[in-house]
Amino acid sequence: MYSSRIIGLIVAAGYSSRMGTFKPLMPLGEKKVIETAVDSLRLGGINDIRVIVGYRAAELYPVLERLPVSIIENPNYASGMFSSIVAGVRALAAEAEAFMMLPGDTPLIRSSSIKELIKKYRQTGAAVVYPTFNGQRGHPPVISDKCFASILNGDGAGGLRHILEQFAADSVVVPVADQGVLMDMDTMDDYQQLAKFYAKRNIPTYDECLALLDKYQTGDKVLRHGQTVAAVAQQLVDLLNGAGLKLNSELVVAGGLLHDLAKGKPNHPRRGGRLVTSNGFSALAGIVAAHMDLELTAEQAIDEAAVLFLADKLVQGDRRVSLNERFNLPLAKFSENPEILAAVLRRQQTAEIIRDRITGLVGIGSLEKLVLR
Template sequence: MTRRRQRSVIILAAGYSRRMRRFKPLLTLGGRTVLERVVSLYRSAGVTDIRVVTGFRSQTIRSALTSLPVAVVHNPAHDEGMFASVLAGINTLASDVSSFFVHPVDIPLVRPHTLAMLMDAFDRLPSPVAYPVFDDKRGHPPLIDGALKEAILSHGGNGGLGALLRRFDATALDVQVADEGVLLDADTPDDFQRLETRLATSDRLTEDECRVLMEKVRKLPGPLIHHCHRVACVATALARAVNDRGGALDVHLVQSAARVHDVARTEINHAAAGAHLLHAMGFPAMAALIAIHMDIRPSQDSPLDEAQIVYLADKLVAGTTLVSLKQRFDAKLKKYGHDPKASAEIDQRQRAALTIQSKVEQLSGQTIGQLLNTAGIIRRQP
């Protein structure tokens, strides 16, 4: 049996939910209960040994889980706090478990890709504990080496699990992730409302997640990050101008895809590599735009869509400088025009960009220069 198959998760769902004033595990979030979301998260990530620790309203939770392949562990000492539930869960783990997650049920928006990154990092660099880190803040869930079971079970409980794990900070593994869900819990009704708002746009990265992906996860050079930021500003302005005249473009999708369109710029065939990464992260709509930001085949009669907007915006920005399409492609031909194949590719890309530019100008009622000037993009620094 591989180490990956010996992984477990302990989901903590024993509390009273006093600050929420409603029972958190069974609150409905996007058509599913919070508990179902957390269980589904681990099944999606390939973790099959799932243990749910109950306490308050134990029978209600047990009934809600009858159709799911999980083990229910009742903690009769749940009044003693969360650490008692941690101990109850650990006491049921197999003796040969290689590692295990500990996941409070009220943190339901962690993504499967985040768990995959933790498991991959743990396998490459074995550590006592691996944490997901978003924007330099540790979040949940930690992935804990099975060898720490005895240390946790013998811990007196002072300061909870966090205090025990801090003993191993010198050798702990911090895994940078572009997933703010690792920090989003639901202690209060206001917290839960924020989760609902985030879930509504969870099919694309937030601005902060885009920044963290580029700067801290991928660690890309500053000029490339600034270029993507500039392209996102231009793409957003184009999309909004079209929508102001009756268009129905998804501005948020345009902005997020443009913000990370060069996320794999240092790799061969970076458009395909970037699309593959975003698809693996769980963002197929963003991946589709990134996949064709270098080459696209629009016709004058085809509807203007988000992918065309991102493509055009990328061609209007050289580095962080706004340029006309003529300037952009004249420079390309001067550099690569001696190669017939490269020259043909440049010509095709220019024709595509001109087609899209014509559509934007017709739909917005403005030239590209007027549009960007109205939006303040020409004067704005990256």
Template sequence: MKIYGIVVAAGYSSRMGRLKALLPLGQRSVLERTVTALRDGGALDVFVVTGHEAERVAAAAQSCEAQVVHNPNFDSGMFSSIQAGVQALPKDCDAFFVLPVDIPLIRPCTIRALAMNFCERKAPVSIPCFQGQEGHPPLISATLIPAILAHGGTRGLRGVLSKFPHANLEMPDYGILHDLDTPDQYAWAKKRFTQREIPLPEEVTALWELAGTPHNTRKHCKAVAECACELAKWLNASRTAHDTVSPELIRAAALLHDVAKGQRSHERAGGTLLAGYGFLQISDIVGAHKDSFLPEHAPITEKELVFLADKITRGTERVTLAERYDATLERWAHDPEAVAAISARKARAQKLLQRFEHETGFCAHEQCASPS
């Protein structure tokens, strides 16, 4: 399948007060972020439609090796720019994305999932959704090109696509909804970009739903998150500013540590799931929460705190390490190999807890005994 991308970057950016396409987001421009997302998601080539400030936008598009299509009639509205982009698509196009330039937080995995969905189902229109709300970009079959070019513009692209069957695809990606119309939205996007590998609370819920995480497990995850954040508070209080751990990372990882509960090797399955959705910072933590192998002179990190919090939380109640592991040992008392493995994990957990309490002066079980 040959799938291409169209980025519409022809507007005036009047509400922003600055040209949105060229605003910095991290070390790249907003335009480059959208082009890169499409490419990383599998688009063979990307066509950037220019209009207002065409020369500046074209130069930025060419710098990231995108094709440039100018729409001299951009004043007549976004749909005319979409039509200009569609007209420029290669003859071998099987499907194409249409992405406004001001949707730069979309994850490449969302693009990739839409492409895979199209290859499997061949739906005329595939649309990503976040918690039931449709977002950008639609992936459109090339069979709709004549209808798009013949459309008079009423209700824009939506007016065309509404006439054809849709395949909606739920994704844990709030970025499909967040555009950059105003300075406040841009400020939020800049802050969010620095933590894009950590899921938002709404994305945590979406991940639970997609994975089918049991509701009792979700309650356990919330209790573990409370405990882990308490441990993080005490650890950070004992360290200098540049050695602290991230409470945001810890909370998200703890909330999702059992996201794949019920699956075989659920910790590895959960880590793989999260990595596939682009949440790389928490995937390693989730994938390692069954055991701890911290070298003697290595510092305690977010990974170890989530591990410890999980091990002193049974259901939603705080317990000692002995209570947690001894119950497991009793269940496996008939299997000498399992007993040996569990006992070794218990010893490593106890050693880690002793290190934590020595560094912080905080008795984890006593102080976390009653979750709020």
């Protein structure tokens, strides 16, 4: 699907002076930072990946030689990052139609973002294609061969940004639900934030949820409903975790925000589950797919899917309601349709079972009164 003539260029030649330690070889999960950066491009469909080295190159070689990458040495790395980009473009210019430029300290790019950037480049043929998150441009841009001569002839003043500004009229942006496009690691605090983000990368942040809702144009009603469901779900998780359970709060809140991501489409719960998976949030798929109909056995523990199911049934529109109020309208509306009525009654019964089990677990008189308060 993706041309080998779009080359991935990872810049890992700098001093890491602000960090105080060599960034490319810092651990990130079970891998090094540089390995994670390579994975980001490779999983997004970039087959030809080249890493520019300079400072402490001898320490990088043993790691890079195990990876499916080529190595470009920049003997002028002391001159700054632009010199590394020039070295990279000089090495690939004869064979590439474009390159995707990724700083080695911005390693957490979702594969879905890489694919969207390449798709937009293929559609437009733009000189530069930038990813954006919350309206801010990030990495990695796709830079076409229209820019190569200007880069090679540049004097370095203003860096790559100054060169690319000359092509502003022939540039496009791609909004992505990917906070990682803005996350670099110049300082130890940046690194610690990046490590926390990496540990929970299969669950979207609140802002990533909003970006997904915007991407699929769900509308204000779905947003307000999701925000209220997320708030109720958070309240239920807090109660349960206070009683000794260990439920994932971030997972439930994200599920509340995104459970109606595919609202209005056929079988929207399953479709929503597929959408979140395709955007890199596989941990969320199950609870989104089960938010409307949930199979609950007597032995099954209360989990995040059960919490989201109940929270959704305690909200009508953007109002908190009792289960009776929530189900009165559909029960009356479908009273003459036995098949749909049976489904509504089944959902009501499941919600009541979950409510009663949570009430017993947390030891309160009325869960609904607490939620409605």
